[in-house]
Amino acid sequence: MPKINENFLKLEKNYLFINIAKKVNSFLKKNPDAPLIRMGIGDVTLPIAPVCVEAMKKGAEEMGVKETFKGYEDSGTGYDFLKKAIAGYYKKFGVSLELDEIRVNDGAKSDCGNIVDIFDDNNIVLITDPAYPVYVDSNKMSGRTIIYADSNEANGFAAMPDSSVHADLIYLCSPNNPTGSAYTRAQLKEWIDYAKANEAIIIYDAAYEAFITDPEVPHSIYEVNGAKECAIEMCSLSKTAGFTGMRCGYTVVPSALHVTTSNGEDVSIAQLWGRRQGSKFNGVSYPVQCAAAAVFTEEGLKQIHENIAYYQENAAIIAKTMDDLGIQYTGGKNSPYIWLKCPKGMSSWDFFDYLLEKIAVVGTPGEGFGKNGKGWFRLTAFGDREKTIEAMERVKKLLSE
Ligand code: PLP
16 A cells, blocks of 8 residues: 655645635525625636737647647747747846746746755745745645744734744745735845845745836845845746636746755756756647737737736725725735735634625635734735625625624
């Protein structure tokens, strides 16, 4: 009989959103006609931009013609046309990337989870709490020691480093899922200095960078001095360009990022990650990469920003409701998430049930993202405008009673 990886038994039994789906399904069984509004899962709702559709169609047609057909991509790391488009996008933030520092993938979740493969299980992993669940789960699966940096009311849900604590790997997500908070350049510099002092590596998740409006908040960690020697950046087109059903993202591993092995050998992290991916990943489909490259064209950026502006307006509507109700929250400005304090001292699951049962609105209980999420709640701005307005009217009426 094979032995299983018993670390899996230490995980929460169900992924957060499965628990939510179960509760919603049982509510709908009892109330089949309830006018449910979903503001829970952070999925986008607007279709992908027309330039992306056209580019994908063209790519698909090329696949049907002998002269332009493509099989496996040679490198499996992404076509140069897409990497050049990504490098051009980073130039807008003053960040210069070599093409071989960029690796195209099927979305950020895969790389966020898989990156652990190249690091020893004895590393001490620091994760800000609350957090996107993949960081915690993937490290628990390999039995690593996780320490948490608290993001809480006192620090505006933007955890900062504690110099008295050592870590080898640090997960940061800015703008943050679930809290919507975003690190300024100065705050990221503190994390970079901490990483360098500890010879640690930062795994920086920039999945929501396209929602940044504040000039003090960098779109990439590489906008901050010193990051190339200590940070891997992961990004995704899922929220930037509505690619949740397309599957495309990218990871940047700078060539300056090196570590020393136990016997003093110098190792490039980019090479190590390349070796891992070479064995376990065969690249992203050609038509999807064509669509991804179209995102970064002038017209593509214009079109995706029309969708982002729509979501930002939804976020403003939710934030205004919270302001009117005097409910404390973070996010909504550089982020599609509003992270609010549950009213009347309710726990986050009690508040979830309360909204579902009383007004058929679904959100996400904060404690599903970690202990500091207790008593907090996430609403997303990725929904339909009319439904967002309707949901906020219901919330306002309910909480003003
Ligand atoms: N990182 C964060 C913080 C996310 O919230 C998400 C998706 O919700 C991802 C990564 C994963 O995105 P992808 O669809 O590219 O796998």
